[in-house]
Amino acid sequence: MAARLGASERSLRRHLSREGTSLTDILREVRLNSGLALLQTGRVTVGETAYRCGYNSASRFAGLFRERFGVSPSRVAQYNAVLGPPLAGS
Numbered sequence: 001m002a003a004r005l006g007a008s009e010r011s012l013r014r015h016l017s018r019e020g021t022s023l024t025d026i027l028r029e030v031r032l033n034s035g036l037a038l039l040q041t042g043r044v045t046v047g048e049t050a051y052r053c054g055y056n057s058a059s060r061f062a063g064l065f066r067e068r069f070g071v072s073p074s075r076v077a078q079y080n081a082v083l084g085p086p087l088a089g090s
Contacts, residue, residue, distance in 0.1 A: 001023065028064065029068075031053040031054055031055070032053070032064060032065055032068045032069070034052075034053050035049045035050070035052075035053045035061065035065060035073065036065075036069065036076065038052060038053070039073055039076040039077045039080065040076065040080050041080070042077065042080040044077075045077070046058055046061070046062060046073045046074050046077060049061070049073065049077075050062070050073075061073065062074070
């Protein structure tokens with residue numbers, strides 16, 4: 001990632017540290033947001049979502065998801081299963 005941004009690894013880490021984040025934090029955020037988007041489709045299980053987002057453990061994914069969003073991934077999946085598909089254009 002650092003090379004793609006034209007920076008050294010150390011420099012990238014230093015810049016991210018100044019912003020109060022890290023590559024690990026950014027990766028976790030991307031994975032969890034991707035998981036939220038998948039669950040909102042209502043087409044995948046929590047286990048499948050965890051796997052697609054790079055987690056080997058559905059329970060680890062669920063714990064981090066709950067910590068980040070304040071609700072369990074299964075609750076999001078249930079909610080969206082009841083609602084049905086989203087309205088186009090909304």
